[in-house]
Amino acid sequence: GAGVSQSPSNKVTEKGKDVELRCDPISGHTALYWYRQSLGQGLEFLIYFQGNSAPDKSGLPSDRFSAERTGGSVSTLTIQRTQQEDSAVYLCASSLPGAYGYTFGSGTRLTVV
Amino acid sequence: DQQVKQNSPSLSVQEGRISILNCDYTNSMFDYFLWYKKYPAEGPTFLISISSIKDKNEDGRFTVFLNKSAKHLSLHIVPSQPGDSAVYFCAASVGTYKYIFGTGTRLKVLA
Numbered sequence: 218g219a220g221v222s223q224s225p226s227n228k229v230t231e232k233g234k235d236v237e238l239r240c241d242p243i244s245g246h247t248a249l250y251w252y253r254q255s256l257g258q259g260l261e262f263l264i265y266f267q268g269n270s271a272p273d274k275s276g277l278p279s280d281r282f283s284a285e286r287t288g289g290s291v292s293t294l295t296i297q298r299t300q301q302e303d304s305a306v307y308l309c310a311s312s313l314p315g316a317y318g319y320t321f322g323s324g325t326r327l328t329v330v
Numbered sequence: 331d332q333q334v335k336q337n338s339p340s341l342s343v344q345e346g347r348i349s350i351l352n353c354d355y356t357n358s359m360f361d362y363f364l365w366y367k368k369y370p371a372e373g374p375t376f377l378i379s380i381s382s383i384k385d386k387n388e389d390g391r392f393t394v395f396l397n398k399s400a401k402h403l404s405l406h407i408v409p410s411q412p413g414d415s416a417v418y419f420c421a422a423s424v425g426t427y428k429y430i431f432g433t434g435t436r437l438k439v440l441a
Contacts (some may be wrong), residue, residue, distance in 0.1 A: 221373070222385030260374070260419065260431035272441065274384065277397065308373055317381075318364050 219243075221322035223309050229328045230299055231299040238325045242311030249292050250312075250319060251284055255305040265305075266292065267314060299329045333357050334422050336432035344440050350409040351435050353420035356401065364429060365394060366406050368417045377418075378405070395422040410439045 222241040230236050242249050251263040262276040266286045277283070282301075286292040296303055306326050312319035335354045339396075343349045361362065361382040366374035380387040380394045387394050391407045407414055417436050421429035 250427070252431075257433065259336075259433040260429075260430050261333075261423075262430070265426075265427055276428075310373070317362055317379055319375040321366075321375070323371065323373045 223322035240309030242294045246311035250310045255303040334432040340436040348408045351405040366419045
């Protein structure tokens with residue numbers, strides 16, 4: 218597609234439930250990133266995928282968070298047993314390998330009640 | 331431990347004047363710096379970048395200055411326009427990925 222597409226745009230979930238957030242990167246972009254922005258905070262790196270290489274998961278805040286990327290394209294970020302502190306805007310971005318700067322999607326606003 | 335800091339959460343500037351947004355960092359290994367602009371309900375969009383081997387990069391109305399000794403970079407917008415009203419994030423990295431972002435500065439350009 219023309220840009221990075223994320224779904225859903227908004228998600229309200231009850232504490233303790235699992236959620237899945239989806240990202241469709243720009244066609245041809247082999248690098249894919251997940252960031253999140255909590256209220257009043259900067260963008261926090263979560264995970265990075267590059268082609269078939271092992272992902273860099275160093276930013277995932279707990280083992281309740283996981284992400285996968287199928288077929289080198291679409292990625293899903295899964296949060297299990299959601300907590301209120303997981304409430305944030307989750308942003309996906311993609312880029313060509315080695316490119317400086319990437320293209321972000323519009324994000325998914327997750328609210329855990 | 332915030333490696334990239336934007337100490338001014340907001341800034342108001344009159345249309346036509348210069349906007350100066352500041353960013354400080356602590357990691358001397360950072361070798362590439364970016365500025366992003368974000369409108370409400372949209373993802374951040376890339377604005378301008380600078381590598382650590384330079385001290386200035388210009389693109390139209392936007393200029394980024396890097397002072398490595400002070401670990402400080404700034405974004406100048408001249409002249410400021412109402413459409414520039416947005417949140418501006420600076421980001422820094424070692425290498426080409428895993429950028430560390432600041433908390434952002436909300437710029438309001440008054441008509």
